[in-house]
Amino acid sequence: MAALCAATAIIAVVVPFAAGLSVLGTVPMGLLAYRHRFRVLVAATVAGGIIAFLIAGFGGLMTVVNCAYIGGLVGIVKRRGHGTPTVTVASLIAGGLFGVAGVGFLLVFYRIRELVFASITANMNGIAAVLERISGLEMAAQRLRDDFATVLTYWPLLIIGSSIFSIGSVTLIGWWALSRVLVRLSGVPDVHKLDFVDSAEPVGPVPARFRDVRFRYDGAGKDALGPVSLSIEQGEHVAVTGPNGSGKTTMMLVLAGRPPTAGAVDRPGAVGLGKVGGTAVVMQHPESQVLGTRVADDVVFGLPPGATTDVDRLLAEVGLDGLAERDTGGLSGGELQRLAVAAALAREPSMLIADEVTSMVDQQGREALISVLSGLTKRHRMSLVHITHYNDEAASADRIIDLTGDGGSGDNVEMVSTAPAPAPTSAQTRRGGSPLLELKGIGHEYGQRTPWASVALRDIDLVVNEGDGVLIHGLNGSGKSTLAWIMAGLLTPSAGTCLLDGKPVSEQVGAVAISFQAARLQLMRGRVDMEIASAAGLDYFDHSQIVAALAMVGLDPAIGLRRIDQLSGGQMRRVVLAGLLARKPRVLILDEPLAGLDAASQRGLLGLLTALRRDTGLTVIVISHDFSGLEELCPRTLRLRDGAVMSAPTTAGGVA
Missing domain, CATH: 3.40.50.300 (P-loop containing nucleotide triphosphate hydrolases)
Structure with a gap:
């Protein structure tokens, strides 16, 4: 959260005309103050302020501090159940304190005070000079000079008053906007959060x-x-x-x-x-x-x-x-x-x-x-x-x-089996189907031209036919997920081309559906039925389509009314697939689709995907560490090692 606030502060300072984006930095700080102790807000302010100062200087630091002040005040007031009167009083006090601090600073550093006052006076004289050139405004120009000189003699009151006004108005605007955001975020329960209880009782968790x-x-x-x-x-x-x-x-x-x-x-x-x-x-x-x-x-x-x-x-x-x-x-x-x-x-x-x-x-x-x-x-x-x-x-x-639902215990005979990794298929393993996805000389390097450059893929040539089923496997870090992102058009390769129907897939984002490895990061709505409707482009009020989508992945219709955060990891993965399959994509990429699924769910999902590939011509690309039961869904196998293909993949024409 601190890094997110620092990022918005840096953008607001570095990018021209982007100062208004700094208000976004109040959201993470407000959320921290709303959900956690005050020390968490302080730690985030220090961390975010240091990051912003190192990259964007003093302006970045002060932007983080301002975001922490507004977000922290709103979050704490909201958490304690208070309202606008409390925020108003707190903002007046804060404005007065900042004003007094500013006066004290200028009293001590009088040369800076003289420089600031000279700069402000020059600006006022410039405005007066412009007014004098406008017929009928000569008296107003002279009045501006005289009144400003008078006000400047009472500069401590001017600074305190302007500080109270500016900080008070900004705080009330932040309260009006941010409190509504926090109300919506409060409806997203962190149900799987570990509960820490600081007990004085001696530690003894077992038996x-x-x-x-x-x-x-x-x-x-x-x-x-x-x-x-x-x-x-x-x-x-x-x-x-x-x-x-x-x-x-x-x-x-x-x-x-x-x-x-x-x-x-x-x-x-x-x-x-x-x-x-x-x-x-x-x-x-x-x-x-x-x-x-x-x-x-x-x-x-x-x-x-x-x-x-x-x-x-x-x-x-x-x-x-x-x-x-x-x-x-x-x-x-x-x-x-x-x-x-x-x-x-x-x-x-x-x-x-x-x-x-x-x-x-x-x-x-x-x-x-x-x-x-x-x-x-x-x-x-x-x-x-x-x-x-x-x-x-x-x-x-x-x-x-x-845990079978009745609290019983005993041997579980319905569990997931492991299988040895299949050998890469030869060029003659599969024929038929027109070429759909073509990868030519694909290579990718993260952090190009930096000391942290890392090669993820090198010289990948692959043709995926329409209706094909391809399994991509390899050890962690072999480049499987990077290859999946390139095939989905979400990542432009450093070298080579990835074409869908002869056109760069990066220009057709969405044409290739992809299920990410971390299913929770792909779920954007608060409830299951809303998520499926949004992902598939369905009419939310046509519940029959949502029920059908849930049935495709073996989920009960009643789960449609549950919040996303109340689902297990396996259920989340199936909800993602329900939304993707309801879109009827031509190519479906599944990154670790079996992770977190029990044996029955794995069989049901694999049976569904196999039937879709066989009956509708759906092209399926699976990236998986689990190989049991994938033989029928994915007759072709591609093995990666250190970013390279261990054995030439097959193509429609039998040419690697």
Whole structure:
């Protein structure tokens, strides 16, 4: 949020005639003040101010400070339930304080005062000179000179009065506009946020015993979890499984400290989220919890002062031996996840919760992560709760808890299977269908002509035929997602051309539909039915079309009335696909479409896509680490390694 405010401040200062954009910087600051403690606003102001000062100078710094003042005042007043009278009084006080500070500054630095007054006097004399040239305004010009000289003798009152007027008017305008924004943002619940409770009770998260626990999100029509009765014992490795929407992530939130809406959770002490000896959580997307710029810095980030940590030992334990000085921005997805595990272990937790940590990692990284996780309870005095869809991952646990909606536990026989990576197909594997998407000599380099330049793709030649099914796979960092963005026209390659029907695809954005790897970032509306209508261009009031779109991806029509943030990760992914498929695209690119989906959802989605490709001629390009069941949907296979094709892809004419 601080960087967002700093960016708007820099644009407002550097770009000509863009000063009005600075008002946008009040939104992130207002949101921070509205949702968090005052110290968060101060930290954001310092961070954003430093960034803006280094790039745009003193003007950028003051713009961030002004945004923090207006946004902070509005957010705090709104959070405490006050209104316009409070803002008015606060703005008058602030204006008076700023005015007094300005007077004190000019009293001390009298040479600056003389320079400022001389500049203002010159401007007034210039205006008077212009008025004198206009017939009939000679007296007005002289009056302007005389009155300004009189006012200038009372300059302290002038500065204080102008400060109160300017700051008061700007604050009231900001209140009028920003308070309405915050009201709308307040309707977007952060339902999956981890709840930190600073308790004076001694830390003791395990053993944890659930007694008829239920949880229902605000505004939801039914429970997201429960009733559940179970126990997590000290030193136990437990795998939690279940279909999408069964409450796995909700159970993680309750284990991490969120109070249930019914039932009780018995623990010997406090949850201690993030504290030494307490509860640590490793999430699905490591980018959201890796904060240090160096690997070693991230391991100890947030530890209490004076804490001693053997960073090298922890890194060696998770398979990152010798990477302590590496930049975290250069790590692969699997390496980032292992770093997140090391940072969690640095807190010596009594309970570690791993929530779908392998869903975005390639098969090699997945195996490395599982080998790390499966041995943690033997090397540390801790309990491990691993939430997963994969049967081989669950098999390494001491016990499996299957959330099937009735709170029962037992072996989950309906789980996702893994399969070995398929070999690249030969040129003769598939024929037929006219060429639709053509890539010729595609190469891409991030940060061109900078010290941070990085080659993502090199010399990619590919022809995708109409009605074709192509699987693109490779290790993390091999360039798969970059290639997907180029084929969708969202990224212009550094070299080569990407053509759709003979024309550059970058000039036809939207013609190729793409489902991003992080489904939540693609959902722009607050509710499911509104999202599908917006994404597909449907009439929102024609509910039959929305119901049909939901049915295509196996979602119940009732889910259309749910808020996006109340969905599980797998449900979000299917909502994205419902909106894209309802647009009836000619080419559909799916970046990790199976991540976060249970076995039944995977089978249903693959069956749907296979039928669409077979019956309607839909061209499907899949980027995936999961290969099980993809043989029929994607008869062609392209393998990338270090940005290059490992084996020549097939074309309609049998020529690579």
